[in-house]
Amino acid sequence: MRLLEAAKRAGADLRARPVRSLMSSLGIAIGVAAVVAVLGVAQTNTQGLLNRLYALQDVLTVQSTGLAGGPSGVPLYALATVGRLAPVEAVAGVTQLDWTVTRSPLVPAGDTAGISVLAVEGDVPAATATQLLVGRELGPGDGLPVAVLGYQAARLLGIDRQLLPCRVWMDNRWVVVTGVLRPAPLAAVIDYSALVGYPFAQSAGAGLSGLGTMFVKVQPGSATAVSDIIPATAEPLTPVNVAVQEASSAVAAEIAARNSLDGLFLALVTVGVLVAGLGVANTLTVAVVEQRPEIGLARALGATRADIGLQFLSGGLILALGGALGGTVLGALGVLAYAWLASQLVIIPWEGVGAGIGAAVLVGVLASSYPAAKAASLPPSDVLRMVP
Amino acid sequence: MTAVPALELEKIGMEFGRTVRVRALSEVSLSIAPGEVCALTGPTGSGKSTLLAIMGTLERPSAGRVRVEGVDVATARDRTLARLRAQRIGFVFQTFQLHPRLSALGNVEQGLAYSAVSPSERRERAVAALADVGLADRAEHLPTQLSGGEQQRVAIARALAKEPSILLADEPTGNLDQAAAEMVVDLLLEGAGRQRALVLVTHNDALAGRLPRVVRLERGRLVADGSNAAA
Numbered sequence: 001m002r003l004l005e006a007a008k009r010a011g012a013d014l015r016a017r018p019v020r021s022l023m024s025s026l027g028i029a030i031g032v033a034a035v036v037a038v039l040g041v042a043q044t045n046t047q048g049l050l051n052r053l054y055a056l057q058d059v060l061t062v063q064s065t066g067l068a069g070g071p072s073g074v075p076l077y078a079l080a081t082v083g084r085l086a087p088v089e090a091v092a093g094v095t096q097l098d099w100t101v102t103r104s105p106l107v108p109a110g111d112t113a114g115i116s117v118l119a120v121e122g123d124v125p126a127a128t129a130t131q132l133l134v135g136r137e138l139g140p141g142d143g144l145p146v147a148v149l150g151y152q153a154a155r156l157l158g159i160d161r162q163l164l165p166c167r168v169w170m171d172n173r174w175v176v177v178t179g180v181l182r183p184a185p186l187a188a189v190i191d192y193s194a195l196v197g198y199p200f201a202q203s204a205g206a207g208l209s210g211l212g213t214m215f216v217k218v219q220p221g222s223a224t225a226v227s228d229i230i231p232a233t234a235e236p237l238t239p240v241n242v243a244v245q246e247a248s249s250a251v252a253a254e255i256a257a258r259n260s261l262d263g264l265f266l267a268l269v270t271v272g273v274l275v276a277g278l279g280v281a282n283t284l285t286v287a288v289v290e291q292r293p294e295i296g297l298a299r300a301l302g303a304t305r306a307d308i309g310l311q312f313l314s315g316g317l318i319l320a321l322g323g324a325l326g327g328t329v330l331g332a333l334g335v336l337a338y339a340w341l342a343s344q345l346v347i348i349p350w351e352g353v354g355a356g357i358g359a360a361v362l363v364g365v366l367a368s369s370y371p372a373a374k375a376a377s378l379p380p381s382d383v384l385r386m387v388p
Numbered sequence: 389m390t391a392v393p394a395l396e397l398e399k400i401g402m403e404f405g406r407t408v409r410v411r412a413l414s415e416v417s418l419s420i421a422p423g424e425v426c427a428l429t430g431p432t433g434s435g436k437s438t439l440l441a442i443m444g445t446l447e448r449p450s451a452g453r454v455r456v457e458g459v460d461v462a463t464a465r466d467r468t469l470a471r472l473r474a475q476r477i478g479f480v481f482q483t484f485q486l487h488p489r490l491s492a493l494g495n496v497e498q499g500l501a502y503s504a505v506s507p508s509e510r511r512e513r514a515v516a517a518l519a520d521v522g523l524a525d526r527a528e529h530l531p532t533q534l535s536g537g538e539q540q541r542v543a544i545a546r547a548l549a550k551e552p553s554i555l556l557a558d559e560p561t562g563n564l565d566q567a568a569a570e571m572v573v574d575l576l577l578e579g580a581g582r583q584r585a586l587v588l589v590t591h592n593d594a595l596a597g598r599l600p601r602v603v604r605l606e607r608g609r610l611v612a613d614g615s616n617a618a619a
Contacts, residue, residue: 005501012489016489293485294487297487298502299446299470299473300446300473300479300485301473301474301498301499301501301502301546302470302471302474302475302502302503303470303474303502304466304467304470304502305466305470306467307470307502379446379447380445380446380473381441381446381447
């Protein structure tokens with residue numbers, strides 16, 4: 001009851017100074033909104049990445065270890081033997097060539113913009129869980145001088161859908177670009193490469209012996225089982241020469257990297273909330289000075305020190321809670337907007353909301369404790385000396 | 389059986405200041421009986437308001453002993469003194485001390501905010517007190533919408549609404565014209581008597597002359613304490 005009365009009086013005092021109260025609350029609101037938004041966007045992103053991870057975890061990367069010696073790379077026939085395994089949906093092999101690709105022969109030979117040339121065999125988009133963005137894929141066993149560009153390679157070469165088909169200068173000959181792939185999150189090497197057919201590469205004297213990397217797309221839930229039998233299937237005589245990696249580890253690392261940045265940002269936000277708490281403390285300290293007559297009057301009318309202290313504590317709590325609730329709404333709206341723009345599932349971080357409100361209450365109590373103690377210590381005789 | 393005095397002061401001394409000590413009161417002894425009406429007079433700076441603050445438990449004296457209805461102020465806890473002020477002592481100040489953002493009714497209700505009175509009874513008693521001072525029709529007006537005399541009548545209603553046993557008025561007519569001052573004094577005298585003691589601080593000799601007992605302070609010392617035959 002006393003708390004309710006004190007809160008009513010504190011509310012009336014704050015309403016009497018609306019702009020100052022609003023500005024104090026705004027500091028807390030921005031802090032809490034940032035907490036909710038950062039956590040919400042992080043969780044929305046993480047969920048999006050996890051969804052990608054779930055979609056991509058069925059892609060296996062197969063490479064040669066060279067432990068048992070023999071020819072380098074995964075044998076070409078592995079595409080056929082692995083492709084016959086029941087849970088396997090698609091396979092593709094890629095081998096990096098020492099070719100360069102530029103827009104014209106006039107570009108200096110060393111100016112490759114980091115773009116590689118890959119000889120590919122099999123259905124690369126299906127095996128790497130990506131798709132064709134525009135144009136035409138390489139045909140089966142394509143022996144023509146045609147190429148498909150990875151997403152970043154096309155950007156670096158300045159080739160977009162309006163220019164297709166177009167020519168690029170590859171290893172001292174013109175090659176026609178017929179298509180561009182969407183980003184391949186599992187295979188950065190494909191993103192930054194020009195892909196040509198294995199037959200064409202061989203006919204052009206590339207001297208291929210085995211596959212540099214083989215991508216295997218398997219049915220959901222069968223990645224582990226298939227990865228166990230791939231070495232013996234791909235290279236029955238020396239299975240130790242074959243290493244299989246699940247692509248999910250790369251995405252998990254990406255999530256971890258993003259979460260570590262979120263932690264840093266949250267630390268900055270915490271500092272921001274503490275600074276906002278200083279704003280609340282400042283507002284209430286000024287209020288104590290301004291309200292000395294009212295405080296003296298309340299004491300003359302029978303208020304105890306505790307009544308006065310409680311009133312100022314309530315004021316701090318009202319400012320902090322008001323800010324926290326406003327900040328929660330702002331933050332949630334921010335998350336909604338982000339999720340809508342990024343076409344992702346909305347996730348409101350309830351633990352972040354709870355933490356934000358809890359932190360705001362704590363900051364409110366801490367910020368108002370000094371002004372409350374100061375107000376409570378004012379002598380009641382101030383009422384005789386001050387003119388309101 | 390002797391009744392417990394409403395106010396009992398024994399050799400009260402009061403000093404202010406830390407580096408430079410200023411003596412405001414010295415060896416003041418005084419007893420006010422329940423229902424007694426008394427004027428406290430003296431020139432400016434004689435210590436009248438300080439003595440009133442001590443009587444009202446707003447200040448603790450530097451020396452001597454004060455008892456308010458038998459309660460020793462020196463040893464009483466803050467909560468006990470606050471309860472005395474909430475239930476037993478009513479104040480009327482020279483500058484009215486009304487809350488500028490509360491209506492006349494709100495100000496009178498505020499006087500009961502810290503006593504053990506329910507909100508509904510608080511409202512009832514505030515309305516009655518405002519009617520007693522003739523301001524029933526100004527209940528919703530803010531202090532800035534009232535004249536000085538009306539504001540002081542609201543302050544008197546605030547003091548009387550809690551039905552105190554001691555009424556302390558510090559220069560209640562100091563900011564008022566003659567007519568308003570007369571009305572305010574009439575109200576205070578009506579409110580006093582029987583079991584309600586009144587101590588009225590004034591440097592107006594004519595006003596002091598209307599009260600049955602006059603106590604005079606000069607330079608912090610009690611120099612006269614006598615009955616007033618004309619009252």
